[in-house]
Amino acid sequence: MQYTILCYHDEKVVCAWSKAEDDAVMARLHQVHEKLAANGKLGPVVRLLPTTTATTLRKDREPPLVIDGPFAETKEQLLGFYVVNCETLEEATDIARELGRANPGGCYEIRPIALFMDAGAAK
Amino acid sequence: MTDTRWIGNVLMAARPQAMAALLRHFRDLETAEEAFQEASLRALRAWPKNGPPRDAAAWLIMVGRNAAIDAIRRQSRTTPLPPEDLISDTGDAESEQAERYDASHYRDDILRLLFVCCHPELPATQQIALALRIVSGLSVAQIARAFLVSEAAMEQRITRAKRRIAAASVPFETPGAVERSERLAAVAGVIYLLFNEGYTSSVAEDRAPAALCEEAIRLARLVLGLFPAEPEIMGLAALMMLQHARAPARFDAEGRVVLLEAQDRARWSKPLIAEGLALVEKAMRHRRPGAYQVQAAIAAEHARAADAAATDWSMIERLYGVLEHMQPSPVVTLNRAVAVSKARGAAEALDMIAPLAKSLDGYFYFHGARGAFLMELGRADDARHAFDRAIALANTPAEAAYIRERLDAISQPAGRRV
Numbered sequence: 001m002q003y004t005i006l007c008y009h010d011e012k013v014v015c016a017w018s019k020a021e022d023d024a025v026m027a028r029l030h031q032v033h034e035k036l037a038a039n040g041k042l043g044p045v046v047r048l049l050p051t052t053t054a055t056t057l058r059k060d061r062e063p064p065l066v067i068d069g070p071f072a073e074t075k076e077q078l079l080g081f082y083v084v085n086c087e088t089l090e091e092a093t094d095i096a097r098e099l100g101r102a103n104p105g106g107c108y109e110i111r112p113i114a115l116f117m118d119a120g121a122a123k
Numbered sequence: 124m125t126d127t128r129w130i131g132n133v134l135m136a137a138r139p140q141a142m143a144a145l146l147r148h149f150r151d152l153e154t155a156e157e158a159f160q161e162a163s164l165r166a167l168r169a170w171p172k173n174g175p176p177r178d179a180a181a182w183l184i185m186v187g188r189n190a191a192i193d194a195i196r197r198q199s200r201t202t203p204l205p206p207e208d209l210i211s212d213t214g215d216a217e218s219e220q221a222e223r224y225d226a227s228h229y230r231d232d233i234l235r236l237l238f239v240c241c242h243p244e245l246p247a248t249q250q251i252a253l254a255l256r257i258v259s260g261l262s263v264a265q266i267a268r269a270f271l272v273s274e275a276a277m278e279q280r281i282t283r284a285k286r287r288i289a290a291a292s293v294p295f296e297t298p299g300a301v302e303r304s305e306r307l308a309a310v311a312g313v314i315y316l317l318f319n320e321g322y323t324s325s326v327a328e329d330r331a332p333a334a335l336c337e338e339a340i341r342l343a344r345l346v347l348g349l350f351p352a353e354p355e356i357m358g359l360a361a362l363m364m365l366q367h368a369r370a371p372a373r374f375d376a377e378g379r380v381v382l383l384e385a386q387d388r389a390r391w392s393k394p395l396i397a398e399g400l401a402l403v404e405k406a407m408r409h410r411r412p413g414a415y416q417v418q419a420a421i422a423a424e425h426a427r428a429a430d431a432a433a434t435d436w437s438m439i440e441r442l443y444g445v446l447e448h449m450q451p452s453p454v455v456t457l458n459r460a461v462a463v464s465k466a467r468g469a470a471e472a473l474d475m476i477a478p479l480a481k482s483l484d485g486y487f488y489f490h491g492a493r494g495a496f497l498m499e500l501g502r503a504d505d506a507r508h509a510f511d512r513a514i515a516l517a518n519t520p521a522e523a524a525y526i527r528e529r530l531d532a533i534s535q536p537a538g539r540r541v
Contacts (some may be wrong), residue, residue: 002501003278015344019337021132049394052347053401055408069351071196088188105129 002043005099008076009106011050028102032094036095043083043116051077059092070103076106077085092099132169134163138235138260139345141183143232145191150289150295152239152257154191161194162187187232198202231297231348236345238306241313249284251317256281259338262399302327307350311359311415314342323518332390338421347402357406358416364399365422368392380525384431396426403540435467454483461492469499487516491526503533 005088007052015026036042051070059064084101086092088108138159145155163181177183240254252270255261261269267277298306318439321335343360350356372386381387403423404414421442428434443459457476464472474497476489483489494509510530 010133010136012345012348015134016132022322023126025498042498049401052344052351052357055405055407066408067352069348084127110184 001086001088002116003086003089004113005084005092005113006078006111007080007082007106008109009079010075011079013076013105014079014107015050017034025103027083029099032102041085041095043085045080045082047080048078059113079106083116130167130175133170133175134166134183137180137183137234138181139233140229141187142257142260143236144180144184144231144238146239147232148188148295149191152285153214154195156257157194158187158191161190164428165190195304204492213419215481219386223410228450231303233345233349234298234303234310235293237310237313237342239288239293241306242288242291243294243309244287247282247313247316249280249365250313251320252277252280252314253284253288253316254342255335255338258342259468261338265334269332270323271332305351307346307356310346311343311356311382314339314346314362314414316518317342318367321365331368333370336363336370339363340367348434353411354406354411355413355415357402358413358419361399361402361406361419362400362415362422364395365419365426368395368399374521378521379528380521382525383425383435388430391426399423412445412449414446414450417442417449419448434465440466453479454486454488454499457483457486457489457492460496464496464499470498472496473500485516487513487518487522489514494526498529498533506532 004114032073033042033045054070056069056071058067058071060104082095084092086095089112092110096110100108124459142159143163145158146152149158165186166179166183170176213380213513232401238253239259240257241250245253252266255266255269263278263281264274266281267274270277272280276360288498294302318336318339320340321332321337324332340360340363343356343363347353347356347360350407369383369386370392371392372388372390373381375379375381388468401417403419404418404420421439424435424439424442438460443455443462447459449456457478460472460475464474473493476483476493476496479489490509490513494506494513497503497506497509507530510526515531517526
């Protein structure tokens with residue numbers, strides 16, 4: 001079973017990190033990533049640029065409306081996500097816990113994947 | 124991460140919004156600042172025990188407001204009302220909540236707070252210092268270090284700025300569309316000023332001025348978050364990100380300036396470049412060009428070039444031409460001339476800058492660029508003269524050292540060029 005771990009955090013707080021703090025978090029996360037990869041648990045890992053770089057296409061009208069920024073104004077923003085291969089939700093939650101110890105603050109949303117196509121499969 | 128460091132980040136992130144709301148409430152910078160200070164102290168006591176509140180800014184606004192009202196009552200020696208009146212006044216709390224969700228209200232609050240710091244009656248150095256103190260919450264010591272002045276001098280600068288603000292009128296009504304865009308332009312100007320202060324005075328061995336660049340970028344992201352569809356704010360943010368991305372490569376191990384063309388591009392910050400390029404692209408979609416966007420587009424050309432030789436100088440020349448049209452200035456012409464020299468040779472560039480000699484006579488870069496053009500044309504004596512002038516006008520020891528190196532290169536056997 002594949003799960004995504006969606007990473008939500010207050011972007012303002014993350015942007016307030018100094019480079020040293022950011023590097024430290026990334027270094028701690030890297031250790032967890034390596035362990036997960038070694039166990040064959042780790043799929044793609046994505047860190048997103050800030051929401052200010054986002055563009056939204058509202059496709060509920062014709063022609064669709066292109067607007068700046070994320071659609072919803074929320075306190076915490078989607079800043080990245082993981083894809084992990086796990087047998088059970090419990091295992092995915094444990095991975096999220098471990099990631100959370102390396103990167104405290106905000107929350108992880110664990111969601112099972114319904115369909116996963118990688119670039120190879122799309123050909 | 125220790126508890127206080129974590130709280131420090133949350134306080135820093137919530138500060139602009141909380142300070143902005145407190146300023147609207149008290150209409151006085153000093154009171155707002157004290158209120159925020161008090162709320163922060165209480166946060167340091169309460170949050171480690173209770174965990175962070177769901178909305179840190181709202182918590183700080185509420186606690187800060189109550190604390191300041193209390194303090195004012197105590198000072199005026201009137202009988203304080205029972206505290207229940209402050210806390211259980213649900214009508215007030217509800218309106219507070221309603222206000223909180225009124226995005227445009229909170230937008231204008233923060234814009235006002237920034238705008239107060241950009242008050243036209245303040246000289247530029249005071250504007251930047253005040254913005255750093257009030258909006259960013261840097262300590263006087265930190266600001267002094269970044270400006271390379273003593274703490275006492277900085278304290279005085281900030282005190283003076285606050286006194287002027289208190290005496291000047293600050294507009295508290297909700298701004299109209301025209302006024303809002305004027306404020307936005309003034310705020311953008313001060314953010315860029317702040318960035319340049321850090322960019323020009325940063326030297327290899329001292330990280331403090333570079334912190335000004337980072338703070339400027341943070342403020343630009345904040346403003347962009349409030350006004351996500353303003354292409355000029357995208358341009359400003361992108362411009363600063365793309366320039367600051369080069370910071371790790373701007374000095375060599377000995378602290379000497381490394382020119383753009385000689386920089387190790389592998390050391391440029393990739394995330395900052397990615398973010399900057401994304402914003403340039405987004406801004407272009409609006410088809411409302413402006414000076415920041417054009418400058419960002421120029422920086423983007425450099426960021427996209429895999430190495431110096433791959434730089435599209437004729438594109439950069441064209442962009443400077445557009446900028447010259449929007450914001451005619453001898454400095455922009457000088458920059459266009461540099462692009463021309465790369466695209467079509469130094470002779471044409473030298474002719475271009477000849478009429479600037481008078482207006483830019485006191486400008487380091489003018490004589491540096493002129494010296495470089497002359498050297499390229501093999502006019503060593505004239506080049507030496509220009510470089511001597513440049514050294515006399517250098518803003519930092521690193522700049523002077525760079526020119527001195529070029530002077531040394533002239534004295535070397537003919538045919539060798541740096």
